[in-house]
Amino acid sequence: MRLLILGAGGVGSAVVKIAARRPFFEHVLLADYDLGRAQRAAAATGDPRLAAARLDASDEAAISRLLTEHRIDAVLGATDPRFTMPIFRAALAAGAHYLDMAMSLSRPHPQDPFSQTGVKLGDEQFAMAADWERAGRLALVGMGVEPGLSDVLARYASDHLFSEIDYLGVRDGANLEVLDEAGQPMFAPTFSIWTTIEECLNPPVIYQAGRGWYTTEPFSEPEVFDFPEGIGPVECVNVEHEEVLLMPRWLKAGRVDFKYGLGAEFIGVLRTLHQLGLDSVVPVRVGQAMVSPRDVVAAVLPDPAQLGDRMRGKTCAGVWVRGRGLDGRPRSSYLYHVVDNDWSMAEYGCQAVLWQTAVNPVVALELIAGGVWSGAGVLGPEAFDAVPFLDLLAGDYQSPWGIREL
Template sequence: MRILVVGSGGVGDAVARIAARRGFFECMVVADYDLARAEATVAAAVAAGGGERFVAARVDASDPASVAALAREHGITHVLNAVDPRFVMGVFTGAFDAGADYLDMAMSLSHPHPERPYAEVGVKLGDEQFAVAGEWEAAGRLALVGMGVEPGLSDVFARYASDHLFSEIDELGTRDGANLVVRNEAGEEMFAPSFSIWTTIEECLNPPVVHEAGRGWFTTPPFSEPEVFDFPEGIGPVECVNVEHEEVLLMPRWLDARRVTFKYGLGEEFIGVLKTLHALGLDRTDPVRVKGVEVSPRDVVAAVLPDPATIGPRMTGKTCAGLFVSGRGVDGQPRKVYLYHVADNGTTMAEYGAQCVVWQTAINPVVALELLATGAWSGTGVLGPEAFDAVPFLDLLAAPAPSGYGSAWGMEER
């Protein structure tokens, strides 16, 4: 297997650091628009034991021809997209043109319904990719979409619950929360999102999507249906709200459930900041002219906030990604479980030099790539994680190193 990682920001960098310890691939090309950033990631991967398998390169993720040319140059078999969702189609198309398989952690962008954005779906997340699924299948190529942590691991949990824990499912409810704190040099708490603010604005201010059997997909207003969810391993109760996310667009394509939702524990302060950005128009992506220069307001916001890849040393706490499932167990009796994965920032920084949110996102596509390399997973077309047997993934994720990744997942009866 020869892998091209497009993007060496926080997640792409963590992918390389994690993969450096694994032997399932022959070569990993880490590419970024900023060559120096890609070179820094390669240096970190080499220092982590990756040897000469890692190569740095420059790429324009917005240009399919640039992605395809780089993939052909290095004989790439699998392209892993580690840039934000606005570049999905450029990398997705470039991988196809190069004859490579493809993985991503976020899908093609949505566009709200022009007249009823908070009731009906418009263009859904991933629609552009699923529209060409037949072409990928005819070419014998695989595009594994939504294979991060959320989406990704939660989708694996959904397949596991459907296959092994439940006979009927009332709700597949992704629930994410954390108790992370970032402090400045003076030790004071500061506003510093642990993930791409560009992506966070996109998914939090777009109309959230819900799926119900018999009704299909529909939307609600942002931050709707608040609930307090009690997260494990000391994180505790966090208020979660509806957010647009890929799980709701993926799970119903392969699994049966009466309802599918995604709720994220944003917190009152974060929601307040997002609402203010929206009120001021700073969430807009269309460029505006400022003193003769065209700039995107959202890009300005991203530029003035700390890079998520750099805040690890100033962050404390844990993040939890998981899936709450309710319905009837295999014995026909009512059952509720929470399947989850927790990452502690102190642990991921000490072991990988990566903050916990980007590390938790990055480990899952690496596990998936290893399963594809060994043949434990295989397929063609545009597929979500739900299309594959969950057991090999969960076993490899949790198995102690060096055979596995040594990252345990848990399950609580609720």
């Protein structure tokens, strides 16, 4: 397989490190608007199959040209979701398969944002599904960890654990800490703050059978969820996320939601950013320059990719499934995947959150390259058999998943 990775930030650089260990790649091109960043990430692997290029992810025509010039089989978007659609359209034009970890952006309902959906996450991509089907190419959307692995786990539960599902609740939590130079905990997001602001301050979407998709207030319905493997209780709140838009398309469930363990401090920071207008992506004039407030926030915070050696703890992604088991009796199970930062740093030199996100598209690409996963159109992870994915993740990739009965 010949792969283009667009974006050499934390996740893109982690994808490169994982891909360098997999023999099914013939050629991997890492492209970024910052050529030096892409070159450093590619060179760090020491793998001659990897190369770097400069590319603006907003330039659809340039992406198509690069895909054609390098005879790319598949493109992976590892940028923030502002650039999802240019990459998506360019891949279709060039006849390449497509994967992303963040779907096309939503736009809140103009009159009733906290009750009704407007443009939903992924709507722009699903509107082009017929074009992908006619082209005979696969657009695998939402194939990170959340969305991504959580969706695979939900498909596994539907196929192998439950005869009827009342509830699919994605739960994301961690006990990760970032330490300052004095060894004291400090505020530093472990994932892209641009994306985090987008998903946390938009109206969260919930799916209810018979009602469909609807929205609620940000940070609503707080609950304490007890995460496994020593992470423990974490308060989780409703957040906008792709799983809620993906799972009901392929899986039958009474309700689907996503709750994120943000913590009181992080919620307070996000609310303050919103009150000050610093979450806005609309450029404002500062002296002679026009700058987006959100881009400024991202620029002044530490780069998540550089925090690994100052982090400690574990991160957990999973889905809480309630309904009736195969025996017809009530069942409540949490299917999950945990990554310890000490392990991911020692094994890959990547901090846990970025590695956990990056490994899943690589596993999916291996299944696509081997013909185990195949299809045409715009499809989510739920559209595929979960067993080969989970077996490969726990086996060759040495990253097991688990089930806790609740």
